[in-house]
Amino acid sequence: MHWIALQWSLEAQAEAGAATAAAADAMPTPEALGWWALRYTPHVCWLDEALMLEVSACERLWGGRSSLMRQLLNENPVPAAAVLRGAQGATSLEALARLRLFVREEKRPPEIPAGLPLDTLSAAREHLDALARLGCRSWGEVAALPRGGLSRRFGAELRAALDIAWGLRPESHAWLTLPDVFEQKLELPALAETAPELMWSANRLLSALQIWLRARQRGARALELEWTLDLKRFNGVNLPPTQQIAVRTAEPTQDLAHLRRLLSEKLALATLAAPASWLKLRSLETDPWAGASTSFLPEDNRKGDKLHEMVERLSVRLGAMQVLVPRARADHRVEHTQAWQPALRTVQPDQPASSKARRETQAAAFQPDAIYPPWLLPQPLLLEMDGERPCYGGPLSKLIGPQRIEAGWWGGKEDGGQPAMRDYYVAESPEAGLLWIFRERPSARFSAGEVRWYLQGFYA
Incomplete structure (x- = not known):
């Protein structure tokens, strides 16, 4: 078994309060930090103030323990103002104790876990004064006490924690899962x-x-x-x-x-x-x-939104x-x-x-002979006449046409109103450029009246 203990700290920075406040503003929730760790190992849990990762079965996939630690520190999901600290150990309790020593800037003892200070063991914190009076200040000194007397006086939890630290009892944790x-x-x-x-x-x-x-x-x-x-x-x-x-x-x-x-x-x-x-x-x-999809062409990789x-x-x-x-x-x-x-x-x-x-x-897109302009008016605009020539910024000159359309005879007002019988032209205006205009054609059932021209769209 091999464990990694991680802890994030916002107070470690000696910067102004604004930097720390900005980091706290974007600090993910504890559950989210656990989800981030699941990308490295399926065995992730919270133990007191630290996020614990059991990596014995997958550390070789990341290039070994040292390589995995570097990746964890380099891919920190918390803003730069929050410092990520890490420590390793054979058990979760040992890794957590070494992390606490690292936070306090204390050297690790030569013997692990026997030499670890007693206040780094969570199960012993409420009994520190009583154990100190017995002359016990390290894990090993407490573990040397008689098992029965230790359990009766300080409870079974302390004895169980020491057994886990020495590998005499398997660890049991509630692993985090991704919802x-x-x-x-x-x-x-x-x-x-x-x-x-x-x-x-x-x-x-x-x-x-x-x-x-x-x-x-x-x-x-x-x-x-x-x-x-x-x-x-x-x-x-x-x-x-x-x-x-x-x-x-x-x-x-x-x-x-x-x-x-x-x-x-x-x-x-x-x-x-x-x-x-x-x-x-x-x-x-x-x-x-x-x-993300990228292109080799520089114009396809412009910056911005x-x-x-x-x-x-x-x-x-x-x-x-x-x-x-x-x-x-x-x-x-x-x-x-x-x-x-x-x-x-x-x-x-x-x-x-x-x-x-x-x-x-x-159906609207498949019109191979269509010469529609890119900008169409919501409603056709009635054009003024100069004799028999329609005007829009001056008299218009017809360039292409006619394109005859007869449609709408099958529907009523609910389907768009009156039928459309029109002749469309591409015309040129002295001031507005190329236009798309049409003239109404009266129905053969009615007598011909005054010819009216309308502007339908712009080409430029």
């Missing part, structure tokens, strides 16, 4: 009266979420932050026990900075019904994580209906081929598109 769904709850250090105040503690939960996502090899798609209200009634109004907000992303992500920005923007728009005392973060949807990340932040900040994206529709009437919807969809991201939606998109 299938992330859900972490945290008590706030003080009552939060505004939603942005929750972000300080939410950072710890986000750090734990990132560790869980990496351990599970998943990417977050939807999260829910919930806070518990400290009051049940305020100003004569009954309050719900909790409030919550949900955050969604267009693509699976493990980026802690992006999730923090999204959550911060969402909290800035929230209002607390009463002061909050607890905070809980849970994962609603996750996808398998494929990892991705487009979908910027769209998500703007949608949260300005409102979902203020950031829209086009959606293709199957209709030969040009003003009906495109619909606008919020960039942050309200439907479940994992929900597959319906067969009708797929047919509409494919």
